[in-house]
Amino acid sequence: MNEVDILKRRILRERMARKEAETILEKKAVELYQVNEELRKLNENLEQKVAKRTHQLKQSEEKYRGIIEGMELGLLEVDLNHNIIRAYDWFADMTGYTAEELLGQNAKEVFTPEGEFNEVFDKEDEKREKGQAGVYEVQLRKKDGSLIWVLISGAPIVDATGNAIGSLGIHYDITERKVLEQELAKAKVTAEQAQKAEQQFLANMSHEIRTPMNAVIGMTHLLYETALSETQKEYTDALRFSADSLMGLINNILDLSKIEAGELEFEERPFNLEQMLKGLQRTFQFKVKDKPVSVDMAIDERIENLIVGDPTRLNQILTNLLGNASKFTQHGTIGVKAFLQEERDGNYWIAFEVHDTGIGIPEDKLEIIFENFKQADIKVTRKYGGTGLGLTIVKELVEIQGGHIHAESRPDKGSVFKAILPFGNSGVKAIEKTKTYEKNNIYIKTLLKEQYVLVVEDNDMNQKLITKILDIWECTFDLAVNGKEAVDFTMNHKYDLILMDIHMPEMDGVEATRTIMNSADNMNQYVPIIAMTAAALLDEKNRALKAGMNDYLTKPFSPDLLLDKIGKTMGFCQERTEEEIIESQRTTIDLPTISFNYLYEFSNGDSLFVKDMVETFIKESPKAFEDLHHAFEQENWEIIYKRAHSLKPNFMMLGMKAEQNTAAQIEKMIKKEDYEADTIQNLIKQLEMAAKQAYPILQQKLMEI
Amino acid sequence: MKGIVFTEFFEMVEDVHGYQMVDQLIMDNELSSKGIYTTIGTYDHKEMVTLVVDLSKKTKTPVPNLLNAFGQYIFGTFEKGYPMFFEASANAFDFLESIEAYIHVEVKKLYPDAQLPKFKTTRLSDTRLEMIYYSDRSMADFALGLIEKTFEHYEEKATITREDLTENGSEVKFLIQKV
Structure with a gap:
């Protein structure tokens, strides 16, 4: 319970x-x-x-x-597969679609159906994946099939967690700009072609004009070699002056066209400025010899080394400026001062002041004198001539080399042109390397007589000119009319020298040169070759030198220039230092002085008599020397006395005073029996040498009779 | 005091002595709750003191022993009901240190009116931990029972020395030596 x-x-x-x-x-x-x-x-x-x-x-x-x-920028949002999420109104307008039409379409397929910009898109896609923006240009196809160029600025669209889910593109229509760009490019090409054509025209023109001018100038030189009356000589002078002016103008135009085409090349080599200025001084002293004008030259002591640059172009600049100075100065002084403006980065900046006491230039014209075809005053052209190209070329030459030039002037007082140019410093003292060629035309001509020359030239007039010169020089030669023939000739004869034209039919000079030099079985494989070119283009010269030719000559050339080139090429000129030249100048000055004045006076101006006498001397005297040598070997003093005696008046008649005295000395010593054999021998040799040097001069003079 | 302490106490008494003992404790004492407890209710702390003292008298067992046993008993309930607190710590020391810093914080969130003892822990070395108990309820023996069971849970062994810092037992220092 x-x-x-x-x-x-x-x-x-x-x-x-x-x-x-x-x-x-x-x-x-x-x-x-x-x-x-x-x-x-x-x-x-x-x-x-x-x-x-x-x-x-x-x-x-x-x-x-x-x-x-x-802002008229078209916005478009696409997902990662380029499917359109949203197209804004302006973009739709731009492409001719409605925004609704575009929604859900694939932008790549709609706007670039050919897939021509896939590479660009792929690249941009990569950037977007990395969260980067990008700007690019593509061409889009509109609804009506026409194409527009757009500049797109694309940026990634990211979700809340920062992952790229698409991209937003801002489109800007650049079709007009593109068209303009293309037109500009086309215009550029056209302009370039036009410029090329112009250059080609100038080069051709130069060639076409030079060839006949070559003949005009050459023939003018030959005219001087004939007996001319005073009037004829006057006309010939005018002819030569005009021809030279025309060549100068052509050269100027050609130079200018090369400058404008940017084709001018500059050398870089050491040279002695002081020597160049001294040369210019001598040239212009000669030019102004008929006017009370002195030519000054000054060089800054600090320019003690050889300077590195283009001596040809510097010479051209200074010649041009001094040419103007001499042209516009009737009395007073012209000259050039070179001083060191600045020494920077191991370069010398040297200022050249070309000054004159001429008519001057008004201040308001100082600007225009450097412009093409502009002179200070139209009256100047009438009075002094000139093309108005000289200063333009000078300015261009100075500026291309990185320098600058300006002028100061006071009318009736004079002008100063100051050009500042950079040069390299070779580090070599000017005096140490100064070497020059001592030219002894007579000596070269003597040696030339023993040479065998091949002339290769297709032009009739040029053939005539050059063969005539060689004839005068008593030179043995063959004539080939094209490169192919020249090669054939060289297979059969051994030559000492070839003068080779460049432009020829069949085979041109460059190819012929290569063929000769490259065949081991040709006995002329190593023969010196001098190119003769009509085109003054550096390119042509380079081609010649590259092919293995030893030197080149630009046609037209004077006999003197040809002799000079031959002398250098054949080694007939000795290369000496300046001191040696100064040392040897006395000898050069002591060349036999020859005058026919006595003979003309004696014969009352009978040129036939003079000619006869001179020819007799040329013919007979070698025999006299032969006798003298022979007699000396046999110690036959009487014969020596007789021969010296008979030679004495010969020298006298020809105005050869020094030789006349030498002969008289031999005569006297033997008569007094006061002599040593060695002394006599030396004196005989001295006489013979003088006679040998006299022969070509006499011959030349004979032709002038 | 939270109802769970009373319900668990009666569970333990019933287990050991049968429901007759539970009935006796209710009948013999003046309890304002009349012995009716629910785990989610809150009851006067004095009723627990009355019940424990009477049980001690009836079973002739000292109060500290009873509280210790009760602590050991209730550990099992905690183990079953709140496994996440045990899983959060790898060993006994870590767990003991987490009571004040973590478990009681969480309990307060669930029962804002809960009155909990305070603990202060000091790691003296790898094998020594000092743990001081503060509470007006003076139920350090109950706490000791819980601590002992903790080592069993983590399959570790330790000797625990107890030192009362106040006469009424409101502050007690436990010196724990791991072996």
């Missing part, structure tokens, strides 16, 4: 406990509900806030998109 009571109490307690628990739970449930309600309200509030913010953000985004659209 007790246990039952306990059980009853237990059940009661548990029921009570359950009720209590239920009450607590219900209370808790209400609390929970209230808390949940609060939470929900908070959430709602938060959502509203988020929605509001999102709306604001969207508005702001739309605002910017609106601005971009307003």
Whole structure:
């Protein structure tokens, strides 16, 4: 019964406990509900806030998109596969579609159906994946099939976690710009072609004009070799002057065209500035010899080394400036001063001041004198001539080399042209390396008589000119009319020298040279070859030298220049230092002086008599020397006395006073029996040498009779 | 005091002495709850003191022993009901240190009105932990029972030295040496 009571109490307690628990739970449930309600309200509030913010953000985004659209920029949003998520109005307008039409389409397939820009797109896709923006240009196909060029600025679209889910492209229509670009490129090509054609025309013209001019100048030189009356000589002078002017003009135009084409090449080699200036001084002293004008030259002592640069171009610049100076100065002084303006980075910046006391230039004209075909005054052209190209070329030559030039002048007082140019410093003292060629034309001509020369030339007039010169020099030669013939000739004869034209039919000079030099069985494989080229283009010269030719001559050339080149090529000139030349100058001055004055006076101007006498001397005197040598070997002093005695008046008649005295000395010594054999022998040799040097001069003079 | 302590106490008494003893304790004492407890309710702490003291009298067992046994008993309930707290720690020291810093924080979230003892733990070395118990309820023996069971749970062994810092047992220092 007790246990039952306990059980009853237990059940009661548990029921009570359950009720209590239920009450607590219900209370808790209400609390929970209230808390949940609060939470929900908070959430709602938060959502509203988020929605509001999102709306604001969207508005702001739309605002910017609106601005971009307003700027005529087309916006397009695509997913990672280029499928269009949204196309904005301007983009739709740009491509001729409506925004609805484009939605969901594949942008690549719609706008670039040929796939021609796939490479560009792939590259850009890679960038977008990395979250990078990019700008690129592609061509899009519009709905109507026409094409437009667009500049696209693409940027990745990212989701909340930062992953790229597509891209936004801002499109700008650049079709007009592209068309303009293409037109510009076309125009550029056209302009370049036109310029090329012009250059080609100039080169051709230069060739075409030079060939006949070559003949004109050459023939003029030959005219001088004939007996001319005073009037004829006057006409010939005028002819030569005009021909030289015309050549000068052609050279100027050619130079200018080369400068404009940027084809001018500059040499880099060491040279002696002082020597060049002295040479210019001598040249211009000769030019102004008929006017009371002196030519000054001054050089800064600090320029003690050989300078490195292009001596030909510097000479051209200074010759041009000094040419103007001499042209416009009737009395007073012209000259050039070279001084060291600056020494920087191992370079000499040298200022050249070319000054004159001439008519001067008005201040307002100082600017234009450097322009093409412009002279200070039209009257100047009439009075002084000139093309108006000289200073343009000078300015270009100076500026291409990194220098600058300007002029100062006062009318009727004179002008100063100051050009500043950079040169390298060779580090070698100018005096140490100064070597020059001593030219002795007579000596070269004597040696030339023993040479066998091959002339290769296709042009009739040029043939005539060059063969005539060689005839005068009594040189043996063959004439080939083209390269092929020249090669044939060289297979059969051994020559000492070849004069080779470059432009020829059949086989040109360069090829002929190569053929001769490359055949081991050709006995002329190592013969010296001088190129004769009509084109003054450096290129032509380079081709000749590259082919293995020893030197080149630009036609037209003077006989003197040809002799000079032959002398150098054949080694007939001795290379000497300046001191040696000064040392030897006395000997050079002591060359036989020859005058026919006595003979003309003697014969009352009978030129036939003069000619006869001179020819007799040339013919007979070698025999006299033969006798003298023979007699000396046999110590037959009487014969020596007789021969010296008979030679004495011969020298006298020819105006060879020194030789006349030498002969008289021999005569006297033997008569007095006061001599040594060696002295006599030396004197005989001296006489013979003088006679031998006299022969070519006499011959030349004979031709003038 | 949370109802779970009372319900668990009666569970233990019923297990050891039968429901008759539970009925006796309720009948012999003036309890404002009339012995009706639910785990989620909250009851006067004094009722527990009354029940423990009466049980001690009835079973002739000292109060500390009873509290210790009760602590050991209730550990099993915690183990079953809140395994995540045990899984969060790798060993007994870590677990003991996490009571104050973690478990009681979580309990407070669930029962904001719960009055919990405070613990201060100091790791003296790898094998020595000082743990000080603070509570006006003075149930350090109950805590000791729980600590002992903790080592069993992690299959570790330790000797625990007890030092009362106050006379009424509101502050007690346990020096735990792992072996």
